Amino acid sequence: MNFKTSILFVKLALLCCAACQEKNDAPAERPNIVFIMADDHAYQAISAYDERLTHTPNIDRIAEDGMLFNNACVTNSICAPSRAVILSGKHSHLNGKIDNIFPFDTTQITFPQILQDNGYQTAMFGKLHFGNNPKGFDQFKILPGQGWYYNPEFITKHDGRIKVEGYTSDIITDMTLDWLANERTEDDPFLLMYLHKAPHREWLPAKRHYEEFMKKSFPEPNTLFDDYKGRGRAAKEAEMNLLTHMNWAGDSKIPPEVMDALGIAETAKWDKGAYERTVGRMTPEQKADWDKIYNPMIEEFSKDYPNMTQEQLMKWRYQRYMQDYLGSIAAVDDGVGRVLDYLDQNNLSDNTIVVYTSDQGFYLGEHGWFDKRFIYNESFKTPLLIRWPHVIDAGTTNSQMVQNLDFAQTFLDAAGITAPSDMQGESLLPLFRGEIEGFRDAVYYHYYEYPSVHMVKRHYGIVTEDYKLVHFYYDIDEWELYDRKKDIYEMNNVYDDPEYADVVAELTEQLAELRIKYKDSPELDQEFIAKYEGLKRWDK
Ligand code: SGN
Ligand code: CA
Numbered sequence: 001m002n003f004k005t006s007i008l009f010v011k012l013a014l015l016c017c018a019a020c021q022e023k024n025d026a027p028a029e030r031p032n033i034v035f036i037m038a039d040d041h042a043y044q045a046i047s048a049y050d051e052r053l054t055h056t057p058n059i060d061r062i063a064e065d066g067m068l069f070n071n072a073c074v075t076n077s078i079c080a081p082s083r084a085v086i087l088s089g090k091h092s093h094l095n096g097k098i099d100n101i102f103p104f105d106t107t108q109i110t111f112p113q114i115l116q117d118n119g120y121q122t123a124m125f126g127k128l129h130f131g132n133n134p135k136g137f138d139q140f141k142i143l144p145g146q147g148w149y150y151n152p153e154f155i156t157k158h159d160g161r162i163k164v165e166g167y168t169s170d171i172i173t174d175m176t177l178d179w180l181a182n183e184r185t186e187d188d189p190f191l192l193m194y195l196h197k198a199p200h201r202e203w204l205p206a207k208r209h210y211e212e213f214m215k216k217s218f219p220e221p222n223t224l225f226d227d228y229k230g231r232g233r234a235a236k237e238a239e240m241n242l243l244t245h246m247n248w249a250g251d252s253k254i255p256p257e258v259m260d261a262l263g264i265a266e267t268a269k270w271d272k273g274a275y276e277r278t279v280g281r282m283t284p285e286q287k288a289d290w291d292k293i294y295n296p297m298i299e300e301f302s303k304d305y306p307n308m309t310q311e312q313l314m315k316w317r318y319q320r321y322m323q324d325y326l327g328s329i330a331a332v333d334d335g336v337g338r339v340l341d342y343l344d345q346n347n348l349s350d351n352t353i354v355v356y357t358s359d360q361g362f363y364l365g366e367h368g369w370f371d372k373r374f375i376y377n378e379s380f381k382t383p384l385l386i387r388w389p390h391v392i393d394a395g396t397t398n399s400q401m402v403q404n405l406d407f408a409q410t411f412l413d414a415a416g417i418t419a420p421s422d423m424q425g426e427s428l429l430p431l432f433r434g435e436i437e438g439f440r441d442a443v444y445y446h447y448y449e450y451p452s453v454h455m456v457k458r459h460y461g462i463v464t465e466d467y468k469l470v471h472f473y474y475d476i477d478e479w480e481l482y483d484r485k486k487d488i489y490e491m492n493n494v495y496d497d498p499e500y501a502d503v504v505a506e507l508t509e510q511l512a513e514l515r516i517k518y519k520d521s522p523e524l525d526q527e528f529i530a531k532y533e534g535l536k537r538w539d540k
Contacts, residue, residue: 030189030415031388032352033115034339035407037086037193038332039079039127039200040372041358043383045329052219053364054326058337059385062356066387067396067432073463074360074404076447077372077379079200080104080129082359082404087111087134089408089423092446093520097130098528099449101535104130109420111408112136115191118417123179126172126195133157137193139183141175143168147197149204149328150281165283167206169198169328173335177342189351191411194339198328201370202250202278205327207286210293213327217319223489224318225311226367230492232478239455240363240371242321243314250274251370252320258298262305318365325364353388353414357404366489373456375445375463375470376490388414392432400431400439401463424518441465444514448528450474458529460520462511469495469507474529481507 043049046056048063049070074082076092084097087110092098096105113136116122124140127147133155134140141154144161152168155161164171176194184190205213224242228235239245248254248264249272256272259265266272282290301316308316336356343349361379363369372379382404386392406425413419413427426440446460461470468482468490481495481504494500515521 029351030120032189032348033191033411033414034343034352034354035191035193035411036196036336036339036354036356038196038198038329038356038358039129040360040362041196041199041329041332041383042362042364042378043358043381044364044366044378045199045326045362046383046385048385049383053322054329056329056333058333058340059356061337061340062354062385062387063395065389065394066354066385066392067398069384069386069402070397070399071465072357072382072384072402072404073380073443073445074382075443075445077360077374077445078447078449079359080131081448083128083130086359086404086407089405089419089425091405091424091444091518091520092448093524093528094422094424094518098446099452099532100129101449101452102531104132106132106135110134110136111411111419112191112193114412114417114420115415118415119188120415121184121188121190122192123176123183123190124193124195125175125179126193127197127200128195139179142195143197146200148281149197149202149278150286151283152197167331169196169331169335170206172196173338176335176339180339180342180346189415194335196332196335198332199325202247202274203321203324203328204278205324206331207289209327209330210290213323213330214293214297216323216326218322218326220315220318221364221366223367223491224314224365226491228367231490232472232480232493233476234374234457234459234472234478234480235367235376237455237457238369238374239453240369240373242317242365242368242370243310245454246317246321246370247271247274249276250278251324252317253279253294253324254298254301255279258302262302264305314368321370322364350389353386353411355407356383356385358382359404371454371456373447373449373454375447375459375461375468377488380445380463386428386432388432391429393434396434398431398436400436401441401443401465402426402428402431403443442510442514444511444518444520446520448532458525460511460515460525462507462514464507464510467503467507469504469511471511473525479504 045053046059048060048068075085080100081092081097084095084104088095112122116136122137124137128142139157141156149168151165153163247267248259249256360372361381362372363378366378406428409419409423409425410428413429442462442464450458457472458474459470459472470480472478479495480493482490
């Protein structure tokens with residue numbers, strides 16, 4: 001430890017003591033932090049939230065021993081922007097990573113850098129998706145871009161680019177455990193970011209889960225055949241319908257030559273290519289294992305397809321989607337179990353905060369959709385389970401409107417560090433102790449990536465416990481209001497209903513205030529549009 005770090009430690013110890021005196025229950029030692037995030041993991045696919053679709057016994061352990069957040073949400077429901085919000089503690093319009101396209105500005109300070117400067121050991125494994133390397137990590141091994149499910153490549157801090165044979169979720173778990181066992185020292189606390197690529201599209205399970213999930217069938221959501229009648233253009237014009245926009249080869253795993261034989265056209269111009277890029281990465285042995293289980297499904301479909309109605313096709317595609325999506329979550333759950341076991345067996349569980357979350361929510365057939373992006377419920381809400389023995393009581397739930405914006409300040413607070421004043425979240429430490437008084441009662445949301453894949457229009461809005469008010473803009477100027485208590489599936493826009501005139505007036509004002517509070521503005525919206533148009537990236 002050098003002189004500067006020692007001084008920092010003394011300062012920190014003093015700070016911690018002061019904090020302990022205020023809150024007697026705060027632990028004496030600075031906690032370790034294990035931040036587990038899966039990509040596109042819908043809360044509907046975690047049995048601690050909902051047992052209808054699948055079982056995730058290991059992820060559930062975190063809630064059994066800690067707290068389940070029922071109202072956690074994101075500020076901008078898309079991958080890289082969510083990660084930028086998490087690391088920087090700032091909304092997208094301030095951290096600059098408004099969509100998957102704009103680069104992340106690495107000159108800004110992220111919470112891992114602050115923890116590292118304060119003596120934490122830091123490591124990141126898995127998917128970051130920034131286009132540049134993370135700062136503030138002693139060790140990282142990250143997937144380039146979206147990464148692959150089989151035989152992935154990694155960008156590493158010390159060994160350049162490497163290729164590893166095997167199944168990505170298991171490899172990321174192995175790397176994580178290897179760091180815990182062999183690189184971490186016992187001298188200092190650590191921050192470990194364990195970031196799964198699964199269950200991101202194209203949903204390839206591990207071999208050990210093929211058979212089990214291929215045999216299963218799943219309950220359909222009651223909005224699978226939504227016709228979007230009660231809403232505006234944004235829902236109608238989005239391109240994320242299971243029947244019309246999901247890829248046949250890439251997503252449903254009907255090989256390109258079988259599509260040709262059946263006369264099925266590609267749904268997107270990368271439909272067949274996606275299959276070749278993903279299934280095509282398998283080694284001959286891996287492909288033989290895959291064929292054993294996937295070929296009978298393909299044969300049966302080939303027989304049935306000519307006589308299937310549109311309704312039957314929609315139902316078939318939903319089942320096919322769930323088999324692979326939920327199948328790929330099974331390996332994530334296995335991995336979480338291995339990491340939790342390691343913590344238990346090495347006496348680390350007591351002083352480690354374990355977080356499980358996703359970069360956003362995801363549609364599992366609700367409203368006929370897959371993907372995310374919208375402020376509507378399934379994409380806006382994200383799973384969040386946190387365990388911290390001695391601070392969080394086991395088996396508790398929380399219903400406050402917490403956001404991915406809050407992680408940075410929460411972790412800094414837990415480490416006894418004052419967060420930079422320009423971070424925009426709230427520490428969740430009071431909520432951990434059950435103190436909910438005075439926590440925010442409304443959240444701000446802003447989505448930008450349009451025109452782009454899935455064609456979800458630009459929008460911003462405010463969400464309270466009771467209502468959701470949204471403004472879609474750019475090539476549209478439409479407002480929507482949902483009564484969250486009376487219309488839980490968000491099927492009816494009541495913005496123009498005279499009965500809601502007062503609610504509209506009040507929320508419009510609150511939304512304007514939130515935009516000012518978080519330093520967002522119509523000028524910034526225009527600035528981002530102009531920059532995006534300059535990039536001319538989307539050509540369908
Ligand atoms: C890819 C996917 C999209 C997905 C985006 C963003 N298409 O483009 O379905 O919305 O990533 O996902 S794919 O056919 O290439 O898989 S994100 O999680 O990175 O934001
Ligand atoms: Ca994602």
